[in-house]
Amino acid sequence: xxxxxxxxxxxxxxxxxxxxxxxxxxxxxxxxxxxxxxxxxxxxxxxxxxxxxxxxxxxxxxxxxxxxxxxxxxxxxxxxxxxxxxxxxxxxxxxxxxxxxxxxxxxxxxxxxxxxxxxx
Numbered sequence: 688x689x690x691x692x693x694x695x696x697x698x699x700x701x702x703x704x705x706x707x708x709x710x711x712x713x714x715x716x717x718x719x720x721x722x723x724x725x726x727x728x729x730x731x732x733x734x735x736x737x738x739x740x741x742x743x744x745x746x747x748x749x750x751x752x753x754x755x756x757x758x759x760x761x762x763x764x765x766x767x768x769x770x771x772x773x774x775x776x777x778x779x780x781x782x783x784x785x786x787x788x789x790x791x792x793x794x795x796x797x798x799x800x801x802x803x804x805x806x807x
Contacts, residue, residue: 690783692770700758700765704750711748713773714738720746727774727781728757729801734785761787762805 691710699705716722721739728734736753740746763769768788775782787802 688773690771690773692768695763695765695767695769697765699769700763702755704754704769706748706750706771708747710771711740711746714748716740724750724783725779725781726771726783726785727776727779728760728784728804729786730804731779733779733781736785757785757787760804761802763787763802766790767802768799 690713691706693699693704693706695704714722714724720742721737724736724738726734726736734753734757736757737751738748739751740748757763766789768790770786770788772784772786773782774784776784788799789802791798791800
């Protein structure tokens, strides 16, 4: 099940990734203002990305620790899209799957294609 999909802004790519508040219902903060999300990327690699929320009534969530590593590994840039899906993988112990997408010019259309990791 898709939790959110968002095109990346300059702030998302350079600092931290903010996403809609309504997505908080899918996350268990257990009384804290952060939770470490165990996510599987498109290569099946387990990543831990910290999600923080502001205190108060409107706790806008952001992905912080681990997020910029994901951005660098996939060479993400402004205008790319990130999709977070709920998906339990009992073998990896992950709760979510994260996908990176990039707009592709194809016969006058602009479908989204998967972004692969940057080669090292």
